[in-house]
Amino acid sequence: MLTINISELLLTILSFFVLMFLLNKLLFKPVISFRAQRQKRVEGCHEQERQAEEKLAETRRELDERRALSLKEAENILVQGRTQAQAEADRTTRQAHAEAESTMRRAEEEARSLREAGGKAIEEKRRQLAQSLADRLCR
Amino acid sequence: MELWNSFVDFMTSGWNFFFALVNFAILAFFLVKFGKKIAVNTIEGNRQKISRELDEAKAAEENAKHITETLVDMDAENRSQCRDILEQARESSLRSAERSAQLSCAHAESIDREARQDALSLRQQTMVEMRDENTEALLKDAGELLKGEHYAQRRSAMPEHFIEQLEETLELTDSDRAKLRWGEKLRAKLSSPETLDGELIQRLEALLSRETEGRFSLETELDPSLIGGLRLRLEDTVYDGSLKFMLQRVGEELEEDESPEGDLSEYFQNRFSVASTRPGCFQTGVVESLADGICRINGLSDVMAGEMVRFDNGLQGMVMDIEKNSVSAVLLGNYEEIHEGAQVRRTSKVMEVPVGEELIGRVVDGLGRPVDGRGPLRTTQTRPVESPAPTIIARKHVSVPLHTGIKAIDALVPIGRGQRELIIGDRKTGKTSIAVDTIINQKGKDVVCIYVAIGQKESTVAGIVAKLRELGAMDYCIVVSAKASDPAPMLYIAPYTGAAMGEYLMYKGRHVLIVYDDLSRHAVAYRELSLLLHRPPGREAYPGDVFYLHSRLLERAACLNEENGGGSMTALPIVETQAGDISAYIPTNVISITDGQIFLEEGLFNSGVRPAINAGLSVSRVGGDAQPKAMKQFASRLRMDLAQHRELESFSQFGSDLDKATRDALNRGRKLTELLKQKRFDPRTVAQEVVAIFAANEGYMDDLETEQVSEFERRLTDYAYEKAPELCRDIDEGRKLDQEQIQELRSLIEEFKGDFRA
Numbered sequence: 001m002l003t004i005n006i007s008e009l010l011l012t013i014l015s016f017f018v019l020m021f022l023l024n025k026l027l028f029k030p031v032i033s034f035r036a037q038r039q040k041r042v043e044g045c046h047e048q049e050r051q052a053e054e055k056l057a058e059t060r061r062e063l064d065e066r067r068a069l070s071l072k073e074a075e076n077i078l079v080q081g082r083t084q085a086q087a088e089a090d091r092t093t094r095q096a097h098a099e100a101e102s103t104m105r106r107a108e109e110e111a112r113s114l115r116e117a118g119g120k121a122i123e124e125k126r127r128q129l130a131q132s133l134a135d136r137l138c139r
Numbered sequence: 140m141e142l143w144n145s146f147v148d149f150m151t152s153g154w155n156f157f158f159a160l161v162n163f164a165i166l167a168f169f170l171v172k173f174g175k176k177i178a179v180n181t182i183e184g185n186r187q188k189i190s191r192e193l194d195e196a197k198a199a200e201e202n203a204k205h206i207t208e209t210l211v212d213m214d215a216e217n218r219s220q221c222r223d224i225l226e227q228a229r230e231s232s233l234r235s236a237e238r239s240a241q242l243s244c245a246h247a248e249s250i251d252r253e254a255r256q257d258a259l260s261l262r263q264q265t266m267v268e269m270r271d272e273n274t275e276a277l278l279k280d281a282g283e284l285l286k287g288e289h290y291a292q293r294r295s296a297m298p299e300h301f302i303e304q305l306e307e308t309l310e311l312t313d314s315d316r317a318k319l320r321w322g323e324k325l326r327a328k329l330s331s332p333e334t335l336d337g338e339l340i341q342r343l344e345a346l347l348s349r350e351t352e353g354r355f356s357l358e359t360e361l362d363p364s365l366i367g368g369l370r371l372r373l374e375d376t377v378y379d380g381s382l383k384f385m386l387q388r389v390g391e392e393l394e395e396d397e398s399p400e401g402d403l404s405e406y407f408q409n410r411f412s413v414a415s416t417r418p419g420c421f422q423t424g425v426v427e428s429l430a431d432g433i434c435r436i437n438g439l440s441d442v443m444a445g446e447m448v449r450f451d452n453g454l455q456g457m458v459m460d461i462e463k464n465s466v467s468a469v470l471l472g473n474y475e476e477i478h479e480g481a482q483v484r485r486t487s488k489v490m491e492v493p494v495g496e497e498l499i500g501r502v503v504d505g506l507g508r509p510v511d512g513r514g515p516l517r518t519t520q521t522r523p524v525e526s527p528a529p530t531i532i533a534r535k536h537v538s539v540p541l542h543t544g545i546k547a548i549d550a551l552v553p554i555g556r557g558q559r560e561l562i563i564g565d566r567k568t569g570k571t572s573i574a575v576d577t578i579i580n581q582k583g584k585d586v587v588c589i590y591v592a593i594g595q596k597e598s599t600v601a602g603i604v605a606k607l608r609e610l611g612a613m614d615y616c617i618v619v620s621a622k623a624s625d626p627a628p629m630l631y632i633a634p635y636t637g638a639a640m641g642e643y644l645m646y647k648g649r650h651v652l653i654v655y656d657d658l659s660r661h662a663v664a665y666r667e668l669s670l671l672l673h674r675p676p677g678r679e680a681y682p683g684d685v686f687y688l689h690s691r692l693l694e695r696a697a698c699l700n701e702e703n704g705g706g707s708m709t710a711l712p713i714v715e716t717q718a719g720d721i722s723a724y725i726p727t728n729v730i731s732i733t734d735g736q737i738f739l740e741e742g743l744f745n746s747g748v749r750p751a752i753n754a755g756l757s758v759s760r761v762g763g764d765a766q767p768k769a770m771k772q773f774a775s776r777l778r779m780d781l782a783q784h785r786e787l788e789s790f791s792q793f794g795s796d797l798d799k800a801t802r803d804a805l806n807r808g809r810k811l812t813e814l815l816k817q818k819r820f821d822p823r824t825v826a827q828e829v830v831a832i833f834a835a836n837e838g839y840m841d842d843l844e845t846e847q848v849s850e851f852e853r854r855l856t857d858y859a860y861e862k863a864p865e866l867c868r869d870i871d872e873g874r875k876l877d878q879e880q881i882q883e884l885r886s887l888i889e890e891f892k893g894d895f896r897a
Contacts, residue, residue, distance in 0.1 A: 008260035012248065013422040017872065020701040026633030036649040038189070038193070040194075041196060041198040042192050042193065042195070044196075045195075045197070045200040045203070046195075046199050047212050048200060049199035049200070049202050049206075049774065050201065050202040051203070051670040052204075052207055053203075053206065053209075054200065054202035055206070055507045055709075056206045056209070056210060059210050059213060059214065060213075060369040063213060065216070066217060066221055067217060067220060067221060067223075067224070068220075070220075070221035070224045071224060073225060073228070073696075074225055074227070075226045077225070077229055077232050077233050078226040078231060078235070079229055079234025080232070081231075081233070081235055081236050082232070082235060082239075082273055084208070084236065085235055085236040085240065086239070088236070088239065088240060089239050089240070089242065089243035090241065092240075092243040092244065092245060092246075093246060093247060093250070095247065096247035096248075096251055097247070098251070099250075099251060099254070100250050100251060100803075101254075103257075104254060104256060104257060104258060104260050104261075106258070107209060107257070107258030107259075107261045107262060108261065108489030110258075110262065111261050111262060111264075111265040112300035114265055114266070114269075115264070115265055115269060116857040118266075118269050118403045118404075119269065119400070121402065121403065121404045121405075122269075122273050122403055122404055125404045126276070126277065127275075127280070128282075129277055129407050129408060129411065130277050130280035130281040130284055131281075131284060131413070132408060133277065133281040133386075133389065133414065134281045134284040134290060134494035135284045135414060136411055136414050136416070137281070137285065137382055137385045137386065137389075137414060137416055138285060138290050138293040138294065138297070138367065138382065139293070139416060139600060
């Protein structure tokens with residue numbers, strides 16, 4: 001007759017638990033721990049990469065900003081240089097015009113005095129010059 | 140203990156053990172049969188997954204490490220770049236400031252030079268005015284003195300002295316000898332202020348008899364206005380030893396001296412002390428009729444064609460026609476004071492104009508007289524306005540480019556030094572602008588430019604001169620202006636005057652660019668002269684020799700070989716067409732004389748294409764050999780693309796459903812047309828032109844908006860000069876680009892385009 005052998009059942013249950021205990025102690029725990037560590041390491045690496053990429057992007061942004069600032073500063077330098085050069089050129093041209101005007105004023109003055117002095121001198125020597133020409137032509 | 144015993148019993152019982160083994164074997168069999176593959180796959184999958192994860196993790200770790208390292212480098216590189224940008228900006232700013240300072244210094248120097256020149260001119264002008272004011276009075280005083288008793292004795296000795304000088308100088312002219320050969324008598328007339336001694340008359344008759352073999356008739360007359368001395372007229376030749384003539388000659392000589400220097404009384408004294416007392420010998424004629432600036436003269440028997448004649452009031456004329464009994468001359472100036480019977484004197488010189496480096500920076504009229512109010516010209520050199528063109532032996536092939544700075548011309552119709560390139564088009568199509576831009580671009584290239592304005596409005600010429608002066612181009616430029624209100628002879632002579640000035644410099648080894656603006660008006664002026672001279676009219680009423688009129692002018696442009704100085708004269712004649720008709724008489728003539736033409740189209744001009752050059756009808760027959768090598772490499776493609784565009788454009792108007800190739804060609808053509816547009820007074824260097832054309836040829840402009848082309852071109856050419864100065868220098872110096880340089884140019888444009896888009 002088919003019966004349940006209590007003692008055998010108990011023995012089997014006991015051996016199962018002993019086996020489970022031993023497996024848990026010697027196999028499952030180290031394996032789970034190893035897997036967890038591995039997972040952690042992998043995640044750590046990925047996290048490290050993500051952080052590095054974030055930092056890279058941030059650095060790129062910063063560098064771009066710095067470059068843009070430099071370009072802006074360069075443009076300012078160029079604009080400032082151009083403005084200064086233009087101002088300097090204008091000043092030189094103004095100065096040249098002023099000097100030219102002064103030269104012309106002096107020349108006009110000189111021409112006036114030349115006309116006065118020359119006219120007077122010719123008037124004084126007119127007779128003498130006419131005489132000299134007449135003498136020359138009628139040698 | 141009991142349990143243990145039962146277990147031992149169970150195990151030791153043979154059947155139980157056997158069944159256990161059978162059970163195990165069955166279980167093992169099923170497990171191996173159905174579960175092994177799944178288990179192995181699962182394990183293998185897990186292994187691979189783990190391995191991948193580990194690899195990825197390792198790669199991520201390495202990447203992170205690499206990124207960290209890169210960050211440092213990037214930072215350092217960025218810092219270096221920023222430093223470089225600032226450094227370059229500072230350098231560029233410094234260079235720009237230096238360039239600007241140089242330009243402003245040059246401008247200031249130019250202003251100063253002009254002011255000094257003006258001051259000097261003012262002084263000279265004052266001296267000339269004072270001299271002229273006093274000359275008349277002095278001559279009058281001298282004349283009065285000479286009439287006085289004080290000089291009576293010396294006056295009475297003058298006739299004998301005159302006869303003695305006449306014995307040495309009297310010589311029959313060719314026309315006199317001809318008359319004698321024909322058996323005619325020569326008419327002589329002796330004028331004296333007082334009654335002459337019979338012995339003197341006999342001496343004179345003996346002299347004349349000896350010269351004419353007795354075939355003469357002598358008439359005497361009293362002329363108190365002569366003051367002293369004698370005047371003998373033998374047919375048309377006058378031997379004038381009178382005091383009146385000598386005084387007049389002194390006055391003329393003084394008038395010819397355009398720059399009296401020093402103290403005026405000393406000047407007069409010096410000039411009077413060297414005044415000539417020799418009798419003057421000249422041929423004369425008498426004005427028979429005068430109409431519209433053309434004078435018919437009786438006399439002047441031995442006059443030469445093209446000789447200058449001088450009228451009583453100092454006006455000059457030029458002999459145009461020599462007929463059997465009269466001579467026709469054109470009057471070069473205001474002829475209102477000339478009357479019938481007025482005396483005309485030969486000068487024995489063909490028409491000459493002042494030439495020389497001293498003319499540079501000046502504005503002169505058709506006779507080379509200054510009209511810019513800057514005092515007299517300080518040159519003593521003259522040159523006949525008409526002279527033969529250089530011979531074939533003296534010339535060499537046109538091989539050096541004359542860079543105009545206009546993209547369309549330099550790429551499509553290049554001009555070489557010594558070439559004659561016609562600029563032709565309707566009125567207001569930008570003909571003069573092209574010529575003026577070309578002149579402006581010659582700055583610093585050792586080319587002297589001559590702008591001949593023929594029949595232009597004074598305001599137009601003044602505007603051009605002001606612009607040239609403003610841009611510093613007058614430092615190497617001469618302007619010959621025959622304005623619209625001048626008589627036709629002045630318009631006729633002006634281009635020859637300009638050519639003579641250019642020719643002088645060319646034979647001195649200089650390079651000259653001469654612009655004739657324009658030859659249609661010149662032809663019209665010549666037609667006017669010819670009709671007034673009663674020459675038979677031909678087609679469009681132009682005289683028969685109108686082709687020769689221009690061919691002899693334009694043939695004088697040449698490129699001389701080294702033995703002849705190596706100079707050159709490039710001519711840019713301008714011709715105006717009516718309603719775009721280039722088959723009219725004058726345009727076809729000039730087209731056939733020149734080495735090519737730049738045809739400007741009104742339609743293009745009005746649609747905003749400026750310069751409005753029609754690339755199809757424009758051609759340069761010799762300029763291709765003189766084109767810079769780099770330009771030549773890329774310009775042929777440009778010409779083909781433009782031609783293709785022209786064809787497709789007219790075709791595409793019939794329909795909008797076009798294939799991609801046609802659309803691309805049209806797009807390329809539009810970009811090229813836009814690229815060839817250029818503002819006035821904005822000349823480009825060869826490198827700027829080549830870089831822009833190369834970029835367009837390679838399709839770098841195809842994806843741009845049409846409006847962006849000009850901005851792209853401007854920034855690209857600046858970029859090229861900044862980033863590849865050596866490459867640009869090579870192009871500017873006319874070197875051919877090798878594959879490496881072309882690749883460099885290509886990457887430069889790509890790099891720029893990235894920035895341009897950003």
